[in-house]
Amino acid sequence: MxxxxxxxxxxxxxxxxxxxxxxxxxxxxxxxxxxxxxNPCVDACPFNAISMENINALPIVDYEKCVGCGKCIEVCPGLAIFVVKIINEKAIIMLPYEFLPLPKEGQKVKALDREGKEICDAVVKKVREGKTNVITIELPAEHAMNARNIRVR
Ligand code: SF4
Ligand code: SF4
Structure with missing residues (x-):
């Protein structure tokens, strides 16, 4: 299992x-x-980069079409979508964030893994308020595939 x-x-x-x-x-x-x-993620993508075989199937991202805009993050009720970009030694991650107060741009936060464990320091680069708030953080690239939440102090 x-x-x-x-x-x-x-x-x-x-x-x-x-x-x-x-x-x-x-x-x-x-x-x-x-x-x-x-399936709201499918309809939210302006670039038709997300597809599903049927309403019960898992969504698939066409990585050639995706531009990393993060619009799909805002509509996902499962908080299951992240945008990840790696530039040299740094990773930029956009993630959904439902807690308040929201962090501020430039604020240092803790990046958490999928289990909620702290894994490293991160800096908030952008805060986009919306149906679901989207926070952009910067952190060391080695954590790009594991950092999926933040803790704001
Ligand atoms: S990040 Fe933007 S382009 Fe990529 S799948 Fe989501 S909505 Fe589409
Ligand atoms: S939970 Fe999120 S990623 Fe999954 S199908 Fe729904 S909107 Fe798409």
Whole structure:
């Protein structure tokens, strides 16, 4: 049995991950791994980069079409979409954030992994308020595929 089935935590092996060339431009990584009837991410993408075989299927990102705009993050009820970009030693991650107060741009926060454990320091680069708030953080590239939340102090 997969870990997400018992604990609700996705592992990298469960995901359809982008290639290095895609991460350089920044692309959406969808960590939606449970087949449920849901598809607002498909309609939200202005570039038709997300597709699903049917309403119960898992969404697939076309990494050639995705430009990493993050619009899909705002509409995902499962908070399951992240945009990851890697520039040399740094990673830029856009993530959904539902807590208040919101962090401020320039603020130092702790990056958390999928289990909520602190993994490193991060700096908030942008705060986009919306249906779901989207926070952009910068952190060391080695944590790009594991940092999926933040703790604001
Ligand atoms: S990040 Fe933007 S371009 Fe990429 S899948 Fe999401 S909405 Fe589409
Ligand atoms: S909107 Fe979110 S939860 Fe719904 S199918 Fe898309 S990624 Fe999955």
């Amino acid at each position: 997969k870990r997400w089935e018992t604990e609700g935590i996705a592992e990298l092996a469960d995901l359809n991950l982008p290639e290095e060339e895609h991460l350089k431009k920044g692309v959406a990584i969808i960590e939606c791994i449970q087949e449920i009837p849901c």
